[in-house]
Structures are given as C-alpha cells and as structure tokens.
Amino acid sequence: MKKILVTEDLVLYYRTSRGPVRAVDHVNLWVEDGSSLAVVGESGCGKSSMAYAILRILPRNVHSYSGKIIFDGVNLMDLTDEEMRSKIRWRKISMVFQGAMNTLNPVIKVGDQIIEPLLIHAGYKKEEALREAREAVKNVGLPEYVLDRYPHELSGGMKQRAVIAMALLMKPRLVILDEPTSALDVLTQANIMNLLKDLKERERLSYIFITHDLALASELADYVAVMYAGKIAEIGSAETIYKNPRHPYTQKLIGSVPTLRSEKVLEFIPGAPPDLVNPPEGCRFHLRCPFAKDICKRREPPLIKVDNDHVACWLYGGE
Amino acid sequence: MGTPPPTGIKQILKEALKTKTGMAAVIILGMMILMSASIPFYSPVNFVKRWNDLKSWYEYPSLAAPVWVKWFTGTNLPETIDLTSKHFRVTEEEISGHYITTYTAYFRYTYDDYPSELKALIKTDIKGKPVRLNIIFIRPDGEEINLFNGLVSSGQTTFDISLDPKLQKNIARFVYEKTGTVPEVIRPEIILFSKSPSKYGNEAASSNVLRGRYIVKFQVLSDKKISAEPRFIVYGKVYGFAGTDLYRRDLWLGILWGAPVALAFGTVAAIATALLQVIIGAAGAWFGPKWDELVQRIADFFLIIPVLPILILISVIYKVTIWSLLGWVIVFSVVGVSSKIARSITFQIREEQYIEAAKTYGASKTRMLFYYVIPRIMPFTFALVALNVPTYIFLEASLSFLGLGDPELPTWGRILGDAYSAGALYQGYWWWVILPAFMIMLVSLGFTLLSYAFDKIVNPRLREE
Numbered sequence: 001m002k003k004i005l006v007t008e009d010l011v012l013y014y015r016t017s018r019g020p021v022r023a024v025d026h027v028n029l030w031v032e033d034g035s036s037l038a039v040v041g042e043s044g045c046g047k048s049s050m051a052y053a054i055l056r057i058l059p060r061n062v063h064s065y066s067g068k069i070i071f072d073g074v075n076l077m078d079l080t081d082e083e084m085r086s087k088i089r090w091r092k093i094s095m096v097f098q099g100a101m102n103t104l105n106p107v108i109k110v111g112d113q114i115i116e117p118l119l120i121h122a123g124y125k126k127e128e129a130l131r132e133a134r135e136a137v138k139n140v141g142l143p144e145y146v147l148d149r150y151p152h153e154l155s156g157g158m159k160q161r162a163v164i165a166m167a168l169l170m171k172p173r174l175v176i177l178d179e180p181t182s183a184l185d186v187l188t189q190a191n192i193m194n195l196l197k198d199l200k201e202r203e204r205l206s207y208i209f210i211t212h213d214l215a216l217a218s219e220l221a222d223y224v225a226v227m228y229a230g231k232i233a234e235i236g237s238a239e240t241i242y243k244n245p246r247h248p249y250t251q252k253l254i255g256s257v258p259t260l261r262s263e264k265v266l267e268f269i270p271g272a273p274p275d276l277v278n279p280p281e282g283c284r285f286h287l288r289c290p291f292a293k294d295i296c297k298r299r300e301p302p303l304i305k306v307d308n309d310h311v312a313c314w315l316y317g318g319e
Numbered sequence: 320m321g322t323p324p325p326t327g328i329k330q331i332l333k334e335a336l337k338t339k340t341g342m343a344a345v346i347i348l349g350m351m352i353l354m355s356a357s358i359p360f361y362s363p364v365n366f367v368k369r370w371n372d373l374k375s376w377y378e379y380p381s382l383a384a385p386v387w388v389k390w391f392t393g394t395n396l397p398e399t400i401d402l403t404s405k406h407f408r409v410t411e412e413e414i415s416g417h418y419i420t421t422y423t424a425y426f427r428y429t430y431d432d433y434p435s436e437l438k439a440l441i442k443t444d445i446k447g448k449p450v451r452l453n454i455i456f457i458r459p460d461g462e463e464i465n466l467f468n469g470l471v472s473s474g475q476t477t478f479d480i481s482l483d484p485k486l487q488k489n490i491a492r493f494v495y496e497k498t499g500t501v502p503e504v505i506r507p508e509i510i511l512f513s514k515s516p517s518k519y520g521n522e523a524a525s526s527n528v529l530r531g532r533y534i535v536k537f538q539v540l541s542d543k544k545i546s547a548e549p550r551f552i553v554y555g556k557v558y559g560f561a562g563t564d565l566y567r568r569d570l571w572l573g574i575l576w577g578a579p580v581a582l583a584f585g586t587v588a589a590i591a592t593a594l595l596q597v598i599i600g601a602a603g604a605w606f607g608p609k610w611d612e613l614v615q616r617i618a619d620f621f622l623i624i625p626v627l628p629i630l631i632l633i634s635v636i637y638k639v640t641i642w643s644l645l646g647w648v649i650v651f652s653v654v655g656v657s658s659k660i661a662r663s664i665t666f667q668i669r670e671e672q673y674i675e676a677a678k679t680y681g682a683s684k685t686r687m688l689f690y691y692v693i694p695r696i697m698p699f700t701f702a703l704v705a706l707n708v709p710t711y712i713f714l715e716a717s718l719s720f721l722g723l724g725d726p727e728l729p730t731w732g733r734i735l736g737d738a739y740s741a742g743a744l745y746q747g748y749w750w751w752v753i754l755p756a757f758m759i760m761l762v763s764l765g766f767t768l769l770s771y772a773f774d775k776i777v778n779p780r781l782r783e784e
Contacts, residue, residue, distance in 0.1 A: 055679060057675065057678055057679055085681040086681065089679055089680060089681050090679070090680040090681055094679075094680070095676075095679050097672055097675065097676050097679075098672070099672060102671060102672035102673060103672045103673050103675075103676045104673060105671075105673040105677075105691055105695075106695075107694050107695055108690075108691070108694075113673075116677070116680060116682060117680040117681065120680065120681050120682055120683075120686070121680075121681060163676075166680075
C-alpha cells in the first residue's frame with residue numbers, strides 16, 4: 001500500500017537552560033494511505049512533539065529541527081513557512097488537539113470558530129462557510145443549532161465532535177488526533193471512537209492517533225508505533241504489537257494494561273523514564289530492561305526489520 | 320462550575336442593570352444624557368457665542384440666587400419684573416404744535432426684599448434733532464419721583480438708574496425733600512421701594528419694603544409724531560434654577576451645556592485611550608519580547624511624566640480648543656496602565672489551546688490578535704473605561720478652571736474658574752460654585768458606580784452569586 005507520510009530522522013530538540021531536550025530524536029515512521037497509525041507511549045515521551053514537528057507548529061525555544069517529512073511525495077521540510085501555512089496545514093493535514101474543551105475560543109460562537117479555516121484558506125464568504133459548517137456538524141452527528149452556541153453551552157462530547165468537524169472541514173488526507181478523548185468519560189469516549197472509525201471509512205482518511213491509552217488505541221489502530229524517550233521502540237501492525245510484542249518495553253507496556261475481572265497481576269516497569277536532557281548512552285531503555293546486554297549500554301539499536309514489523313532492540317539481531 | 324463570565328457587550332450591560340450600583344449609575348448617567356438632549360429646546364442655536372457675549376445678558380439680574388432659595392429661607396425674594404413695550408399703554412396729546420406721547424405701565428410689587436437693580440430703556444426712531452424725555456416713577460403711597468428729564472437722541476438709550484450719578488441726584492433730591500437730609504450713599508433700588516421716609520437709608524430692612532402698585536411713565540415731547548419702545552426692568556434677587564453669575568449669565572444654561580461637553584470629552588478620551596492602550600499593550604505582548612519591551616518602557620515613561628503640568632504648558636503656548644485638548648490627552652495616553660493589564664492578560668491567553676489550534680489552521684498573527692486575543696481583554700477594559708471617564712472630566716475641568724481650557728465653550732470647569740476669579744466663595748455666591756461642582760461630582764459618581772457594576776461582572780472573584 002502507498003505510504004502517505006514518511007518521516008526520516010525527524011529531530012526536534014527544545015532549548016532549555018539545562019541544555020537541549022531531545023523530545024523527538026531521529027524518529028522514523030510512516031503512515032499508509034487510508035490506515036491509522038497509533039502512537040503510544042508514556043507521558044513526556046515526545047508523542048505530541050512529534051505531531052507538532054510534522055505540522056511545523058514550533059514553540060519559541062526550538063534548539064534544532066531537522067530530518068525529512070515526506071507527505072504525498074513532497075518533503076515538507078523544503079516548503080517555506082508560508083507554503084506550509086497555506087498549502088499543507090488544514091488543507092492536507094489537520095489536527096484535533098488534546099482537550100477539546102480548550103480548543104474552542106470561549107468568546108466566539110462555535111459556528112464562527114468552525115468556519116475559521118474556510119475563511120482563512122479558501123476565501124469563503126461567511127454565509128457560504130456557514131453552509132459548509134452545517135454540513136460538517138451534521139457529518140459528525142451534531143444538531144445544527146450548536147453553530148449558534150458558545151462553547152460553554154455544549155457538553156464535552158459535543159465540543160469534541162465540533163472540533164473534529166472543524167478538523168475535517170477542508171477534507172484533509174491525514175488527521176493527527178492528539179489524545180482526542182483524554183478528558184471524556186468512557187461512554188463518550190466510545191462514542192467518539194466509533195465516530196472516528198465511521199469517518200475514516202466514509203472519508204477515506206488516514207489518522208495518526210496519539211494516545212497513552214493502549215486499550216483505546218487498539219480500537220482504531222491498523223498500525224502501532226511505540227515511542228520511548230523520544231525514539232521509536234517498535235512499529236508494526238496492531239495485530240503483532242498487541243498479540244506478540246517484541247520490544248521489552250512494549251511487552252511491559254502491554255502487561256500493564258488492566259483487563260476486566262481477570263486474575264492477571266498488573267505489571268509495572270521499575271525505574272522512571274530517562275531525562276531527555278541527559279539520555280543514557282546506548283539503548284535508552286537499558287536501565288529498566290530485564291534483558292539488557294552489554295551492547296545495549298554502549299550502542300543505540302537501529303530499527304531492525306523482523307518479519308513485517310520493525311523493532312529497535314539488540315535482542316533481534318544486529319551485531 | 321459556576322456561570323462563566325459574560326462575554327458580549329449586550330450581556331454585560333444587561334447584567335450591570337441587575338445590580339443596585341449599576342442601576343444607580345444608569346439613572347445618574349441617563350439624567351445627564353437627558354440634560355444634554357434637552358439643550359436644543361432650552362437654548363438658542365448660537366448659545367456658545369452668546370455665552371461669551373456679556374452684553375447680551377443685560378435682561379438678567381446679576382448674581383441672583385436660585386429661585387428655590389425662597390422655599391428654604393421663607394422670605395419671598397424678588398424676581399425680575401420686566402416691563403416691555405407691550406406692557407405700556409400709550410396716550411397722545413397735542414398742545415400747540417407739540418406732541419406729548421405718554422407711555423404708562425404699572426406693576427405689583429409684593430416681595431419681602433428690595434430689588435437688586437433698576438434700569439430704564441427707550442428705543443426711538445426719530446430723524447433730526449433729539450426729543451425731550453421725562454421718566455416718572457409713582458409709588459403706591461402716591462409719591463412721584465422724576466427720574467429723568469432731558470434730551471435723548473435716536474436709537475437705544477439705557478438709563479442705569481442704580482449706577483447713573485445724574486439719575487441718583489434726582490433721587491437724592493426726593494430724599495432731601497422728605498427728610499431734610501441727603502444720604503451718604505444713594506441706592507435708588509432701596510430708596511424707591513422703602514416704606515417710611517425716615518428710613519430712606521441704605522439699611523435693607525425687609526420689613527420696610529413698600530408693597531403695592533407702582534407706576535412707570537415715559538413722556539416724550541416732540542414737534543412731530545414719533546414712535547418709541549420704552550422698557551423698565553426691576554431686577555430681582557433670585558433667578559431660575561441655578562441663579563446667575565456676576566456677568567448676569569443664566570448658570571442653568573451653562574450647567575446644561577457643560578453636561579454634553581463633559582460627557583463627550585470624558586467618554587471619548589476614556590474610550591479612545593483605553594482602546595489604544597489595550598491594543599498597543601496586547602500587540603506588544605503578542606508580537607514578541609522586543610515589541611513588548613518597547614511598549615512597556617514607553618508606558619512606564621508616560622506613567623511617570625506628569626500630564627497636567629505638560630498640558631498646562633501646551634495650553635499656555637498654543638491656543639487649545641476642546642478638540643485639540645482631547646487630541647493632546649490621547650497623545651499622552653496612547654500607552655499606560657491599561658497596556659500593562661492587556662499585556663498580562665495576553666500572556667495568559669497566548670498559552671491557551673485555541674491559540675495553538677488557530678496557529679495550526681493557519682490564522683495569521685494579526686487575525687489572532689484582533690479576533691481572539693483583544694475580544695477577550697475587552698470586558699476588563701469596560702470597567703477601566705468607566706473609571707477613567709471622571710479622570711478626564713476632572714482633567715478638563717482643572718484646565719478650564721485655570722483658564723487654560725477651551726476659551727469658547729461653557730464648561731463646568733470654566734464656570735468654576737469664573738466663580739473663583741470673581742471671589743464667589745468669599746462673597747457668598749455659593750450657587751455659582753456648588754452647582755457646577757456638584758455636577759462634576761455627580762457625573763464622576765455615575766461613572767464610578769458604573770465601573771463598580773462592570774467590575775463585579777467581569778471580575779469573577781467579585782461576582783455576586
């Protein structure tokens with residue numbers, strides 16, 4: 001299948017007084033057209049930074065930003081900021097942010113907010129844009145009247161749907177979902193997940209689904225990338241990652257997911273994630289890894305192809 | 320979660336009306352606006368010109384207290400009696416080729432005090448040589464005083480009975496005939512209205528006022544028929560709702576006119592400066608630390624420099640009008656306290672998720688500033704605007720008081736300045752000082768209450784649940 005997005009050696013370091021923070025450190029991943037890639041990992045492992053790096057929404061304190069982001073055959077790194085703004089963002093790649101509650105401006109009506117991308121990018125008149133917006137909110141299962149409401153008059157799930165409607169407004173190819181359901185209760189969460197699945201089928205979308213919730217990711221993901229300390233630990237089809245995880249970190253992560261009413265003892269990983277200012281030499285996981293070998297302490301493992309999946313671990317070959 | 324703070328202007332106003340302070344503020348300010356709106360019905364079109372033309376106020380008494388003083392003192396203070404030509408009855412006689420035209424009018428005087436001043440006027444349209452005029456004043460007790468006997472020429476002639484020494488001589492003669500003595504100081508308005516000849520003095524004993532029917536006669540003697548318009552004014556001691564000043568101007572008209580001037584100056588200055596300060600302060604914080612630093616340092620500078628002395632200097636050097644004054648005020652307040660408030664709120668808003676989202680869908684920085692950031696700061700500036708209006712009204716009043724404001728427009732500050740330079744406070748002309756001062760205080764109170772009401776709404780910690 002065609003790959004719609006490929007990142008090669010994507011790097012995003014932040015500048016701090018203690019030195020650069022290696023939030024995204026030589027990340028290679030890809031998204032196949034019409035499929036969804038779940039990016040999972042602990043908090044602070046660089047998942048969101050990676051999303052921002054792909055869209056080039058950078059904070060002030062960037063230390064370095066490099067690598068290749070090939071979207072539909074074009075290296076986004078070669079585009080100017082203006083081209084990025086006018087051609088890529090929202091037209092080709094859009095994003096649903098963490099905590100939809102705060103993504104909507106409280107002093108602007110939901111309708112006026114949703115049509116912003118159309119006014120900015122497509123030069124629509126307000127009436128035309130509102131007509132489009134009516135379609136868009138219907139598409140995500142919201143009544144039309146929400147367009148005339150202020151955000152505080154909507155429930156969390158409704159707001160989330162409105163934000164998704166906004167993300168889909170310009171018919172993008174790829175949608176980055178950054179923990180889209182993290183602030184919602186489980187029923188609403190399920191509701192939104194079903195909506196996302198449904199939209200994916202209908203609109204032939206590709207997703208990058210960023211979450212720390214492995215169980216939730218399994219609902220939507222065709223492929224899963226596991227991130228650890230700014231790096232990809234393992235990337236492969238959902239089938240193998242969930243059934244037969246290869247990387248020790250993935251194994252531990254899967255082991256820590258609670259299941260309903262089973263006798264399983266929940267696992268945890270001893271130690272804490274490494275400091276990204278001063279990551280350990282060699283494999284970043286070796287300090288917490290039960291299988292750590294000598295080479296793990298000295299050299300970083302490359303992504304090694306095992307069957308159809310890739311894993312960055314010395315247990316699966318290399319030297 | 321409680322109710323979120325209101326966002327739209329309409330909503331804020333609606334909420335403001337619900338609070339007691341808001342209601343009081345709206346009543347006070349509504350009154351001011353009604354006062355301003357009533358001006359077209361009260362005063363002539365060229366009022367501003369007339370206010371400065373002191374000659375045009377001759378019909379009004381000088382330094383008259385407000386009418387309502389009567390109700391408090393219990394004495395029936397005299398009001399002005401103006402006998403115009405239509406009050407005069409005309410009789411004509413012809414004696415051997417000479418015409419004697421007599422104009423007679425009467426008035427009832429029932430007040431408890433003497434008038435403040437007397438004036439006789441005559442307007443004739445005779446061609447050629449002057450005519451002889453005789454003005455006779457007949458009291459209720461039958462005493463007849465010949466005020467004037469002499470020649471008048473064409474046009475308007477004014478007899479300032481209270482001040483003219485020639486006329487006073489005639490009155491002194493009357494006193495001499497009655498009492499045998501000549502008073503040291505002759506005050507016609509007292510002598511002519513006194514009851515007993517023994518007390519034709521200067522003591523203003525109100526029990527000595529002669530009440531009844533007074534008659535005024537103008538006799539014109541000429542060799543051909545002429546027409547004349549006589550007029551006799553008995554000036555009172557009270558006038559109108561607000562009294563008059565030294566220059567006979569009706570203070571109520573001045574106070575009325577001061578209302579729109581003060582409201583317009585205060586609100587325009589406050590809104591303009593608040594908007595500018597907020598926009599510039601927010602823009603500085605929004606476009607990066609260099610701009611922010613620049614804006615904040617300029618704001619510090621403007622906060623430190625004393626604006627009033629500088630404005631005084633400017634109005635000494637240049638001729639200012641109310642509009643150029645407004646311009647200067649705005650120039651010296653383009654950045655200030657509100658810029659600092661806007662800056663701190665902008666920093667807070669900058670980190671909000673919806674700004675991040677807006678960046679993602681490609682909103683430009685300027686669009687974000689004006690569409691997302693500034694509307695969020697606006698509610699906070701409402702209270703500031705309302706609080707700043709009195710400041711600017713005071714500023715304008717201070718400059719006018721010092722005689723450095725607009726030289727044409729009647730403003731409250733200017734009325735106060737006139738009162739001060741006429742020594743109104745030492746002379747006891749309290750109405751000249753208290754009423755304009757009260758208006759300044761009232762309008763300040765109105766806006767301060769309004770700002771409290773706004774503050775309660777936009778400041779969540781003060782919200783009444």
